Amino acid sequence: MSLTSSTLEHVEADLLTRVHADGGFSHHRAGSYRADATAWAIIALYSFDNDKKRLQLSIARLMADQRGDGSLGISTDHPEAFWPTSLAVLAGHLSTHDGQHQARAIQFLLSTTGRHWEKSSSDPMAHNPALKGWPWIAETHSWVEPTAISMTALRVAGYARHARIEEATRMLMDRQLPHGGWNCGNTIVFGQELRPAPESTGAALHALAGLIPRESVQNSLEYLSTVVTRLHTPIAVGWSLLALNSWGAAPSNLSSLVEDCLKRQERYGPYDTTSLCLLVLPLLRPNGLLGTSAGTV
Amino acid sequence: MRRITVALVPLENVNHGWSRRDFLKALAGGVIVASAYPVVRRLARPHLYAETFIAKVTDYQSEIGDVIVRGLRKLGVTPAEIKDKRILLKPNLDETNSGANHINTHPLVIRGAVEAFLRLGADTVMVAEGPGHRRDTLDVLEESGLADVLWEDRIKFYDLNYLTGYTVQNTGGMTRLSTLTFPGIFKEVDWIVSMAKMKTHHWAGVTLSMKNLFGVMPGIYYGWPKNVLHHAGIENSILDINATLKPHFAIVDGIVGMEGDGPIMGTPRNVGALVMGRNPTAVDATAARMMGIEPRKIKYLAQADDWLGPIEEAYIQQTGETVVSVRTNFALLEKIPAHRGIRLAS
Numbered sequence: 001m002s003l004t005s006s007t008l009e010h011v012e013a014d015l016l017t018r019v020h021a022d023g024g025f026s027h028h029r030a031g032s033y034r035a036d037a038t039a040w041a042i043i044a045l046y047s048f049d050n051d052k053k054r055l056q057l058s059i060a061r062l063m064a065d066q067r068g069d070g071s072l073g074i075s076t077d078h079p080e081a082f083w084p085t086s087l088a089v090l091a092g093h094l095s096t097h098d099g100q101h102q103a104r105a106i107q108f109l110l111s112t113t114g115r116h117w118e119k120s121s122s123d124p125m126a127h128n129p130a131l132k133g134w135p136w137i138a139e140t141h142s143w144v145e146p147t148a149i150s151m152t153a154l155r156v157a158g159y160a161r162h163a164r165i166e167e168a169t170r171m172l173m174d175r176q177l178p179h180g181g182w183n184c185g186n187t188i189v190f191g192q193e194l195r196p197a198p199e200s201t202g203a204a205l206h207a208l209a210g211l212i213p214r215e216s217v218q219n220s221l222e223y224l225s226t227v228v229t230r231l232h233t234p235i236a237v238g239w240s241l242l243a244l245n246s247w248g249a250a251p252s253n254l255s256s257l258v259e260d261c262l263k264r265q266e267r268y269g270p271y272d273t274t275s276l277c278l279l280v281l282p283l284l285r286p287n288g289l290l291g292t293s294a295g296t297v
Numbered sequence: 298m299r300r301i302t303v304a305l306v307p308l309e310n311v312n313h314g315w316s317r318r319d320f321l322k323a324l325a326g327g328v329i330v331a332s333a334y335p336v337v338r339r340l341a342r343p344h345l346y347a348e349t350f351i352a353k354v355t356d357y358q359s360e361i362g363d364v365i366v367r368g369l370r371k372l373g374v375t376p377a378e379i380k381d382k383r384i385l386l387k388p389n390l391d392e393t394n395s396g397a398n399h400i401n402t403h404p405l406v407i408r409g410a411v412e413a414f415l416r417l418g419a420d421t422v423m424v425a426e427g428p429g430h431r432r433d434t435l436d437v438l439e440e441s442g443l444a445d446v447l448w449e450d451r452i453k454f455y456d457l458n459y460l461t462g463y464t465v466q467n468t469g470g471m472t473r474l475s476t477l478t479f480p481g482i483f484k485e486v487d488w489i490v491s492m493a494k495m496k497t498h499h500w501a502g503v504t505l506s507m508k509n510l511f512g513v514m515p516g517i518y519y520g521w522p523k524n525v526l527h528h529a530g531i532e533n534s535i536l537d538i539n540a541t542l543k544p545h546f547a548i549v550d551g552i553v554g555m556e557g558d559g560p561i562m563g564t565p566r567n568v569g570a571l572v573m574g575r576n577p578t579a580v581d582a583t584a585a586r587m588m589g590i591e592p593r594k595i596k597y598l599a600q601a602d603d604w605l606g607p608i609e610e611a612y613i614q615q616t617g618e619t620v621v622s623v624r625t626n627f628a629l630l631e632k633i634p635a636h637r638g639i640r641l642a643s
Contacts, residue, residue: 027461032461034461036517074517074518075461077464078478078518080525081517081518081520083520115528124499124632124633135524136516136520136521136524137518137519137520137525139528140520140524140525140528141524143520143522145521183392184430184432184521184522189499190558190630191632192558192562194561195392195394197430197431197432197433198433198436199431199432200432232436232439233435233436233438233439234433234435235432235433235435235436236436264435267444267448268435268454272459274459275435
């Protein structure tokens with residue numbers, strides 16, 4: 001079964017019901033402006049080849065709340081929650097926007113690390129806390145998904161060989177679970193290996209495509225290829241398929257996985273903007289957000 | 298109307314480890330330091346009293362709605378109090394392990410609570426959660442089996458991780474966080490019910506109805522995991538959230554709990570009981586005793602004592618089953634510092 005073009009048109013139309021007059025998007029239909037929703041909507045609509053002029057308005061709205069340090073918070077009253085900054089960089093570059101705002105957002109990412117410390121022998125957690133990636137929130141530790149999305153954004157923006165990408169690659173590999181996959185960022189705690197999560201695994205594998213040899217993530221690819229067949233929900237399906245696309249390992253029933261997930265809106269109601277965008281992006285960007293299939297190095 | 302009553306107790310009768318003379322000397326000398334603050338707080342407050350209700354429930358196929366209605370009535374929750382209210386149930390949904398029923402609040406306990414509140418006349422009962430480890434909350438719903446129950450019963454679910462929030466003063470004052478941001482849906486409900494799983498916890502000792510409220514803090518402001526709270530201090534964050542949010546009721550699913558390396562990697566432990574009450578601190582102290590754990594050895598419970606609620610048995614009126622009749626010692630692991638020395642004496 002393949003996803004019909006009318007289904008995709010319906011998704012695009014749905015997304016456009018969430019845009020405000022100023023170009024910003026809401027998290028839900030008829031909701032208030034959200035930076036994360038706006039960034040994901042720009043990425044998806046650009047991939048739909050939507051009206052570029054309209055998307056420039058959306059980028060302008062996104063960047064309107066940029067702070068002096070280049071960051072973008074989830075809202076103006078929560079600047080410490082700066083994780084949408086990497087999404088803004090991704091949205092800006094995928095839609096060929098360039099300029100001062102973009103440069104400042106990139107500079108913010110390159111200069112921001114969160115909290116890190118040297119590992120002590122008594123630490124019950126196995127990962128190396130000194131390796132720097134990116135946190136969700138200021139003054140907290142680096143976690144898998146914000147690191148993966150920041151890496152993706154910086155790679156798209158042309159910083160693939162930057163020292164921060166090299167260290168973040170080491171950080172992600174350090175957080176890979178011994179039996180494969182990633183979760184939010186803890187590997188072994190008090191001697192027990194924790195479980196992987198598909199969306200974390202997908203985001204990490206997507207960010208690492210082309211940077212590391214396939215054999216070093218083979219267990220993770222196998223985990224994701226297996227687990228994706230039982231997934232029915234948009235964030236997990238979206239990141240899993242983006243990752244498998246990037247590694248040239250997309251399942252043959254990719255379209256039906258997306259279709260099934262879209263149908264689940266009968267059960268859950270309309271998906272939020274981020275979820276809807278993530279779900280259709282594997283169809284719109286068959287080589288992932290990085291633009292090239294990097295299954296081999 | 299809340300039935301938690303307050304009684305003044307002579308200062309000399311309070312076993313706090315300091316004599317009154319010591320206290321006054323210290324006060325006069327201005328040597329009260331931050332570490333003594335909980336002691337001072339206890340001295341400054343009268344004892345609180347609360348009621349909890351324990352019910353034996355052998356398995357998840359039991360008539361759990363009936364049990365919860367019985368508990369609500371025993372605890373003085375009347376139809377008049379619940380009539381036309383909007384009730385938000387906050388279960389504990391962590392990451393899932395297919396087929397495991399010891400990680401999350403069981404879907405049939407949640408169904409039972411929905412039934413119970415509707416039978417007492419609630420206008421709406423909804424379920425809301427913001428898992429700490431998973432970004433895809435819907436996948437947790439599916440894997441836990443809760444999605445099917447919500448769908449079959451047409452119960453609305455809110456993903457608290459992504460809801461735009463509102464910010465209030467942190468009235469607990471235990472962490473450096475001056476404000477706390479809660480999901481906007483909380484402004485639209487009348488009652489918040491914490492529906493925890495009975496589990497050991499490798500950082501906090503136990504996770505019950507108070508710790509369960511970590512899940513109300515939106516991931517978009519606090520991260521995945523809720524790392525802002527970890528850096529602010531887990532125990533103190535538990536206290537701040539509870540002091541500021543003031544949940545109205547607590548139900549702990551101890552039909553099957555988790556012992557050992559909780560809250561995720563532990564093993565199932567059958568207790569065959571639910572515990573509930575209006576005061577989460579008292580409920581958690583009672584649940585801890587059911588697990589064979591001394592509540593006073595759990596740092597956040599000791600600090601909550603006589604501030605957010607009572608933890609001493611003498612100040613908790615026990616209805617339904619006795620603690621002794623359902624006590625099931627949960628396995629504690631020596632390698633986990635938070636588990637050391639917390640076993641309740643026989």
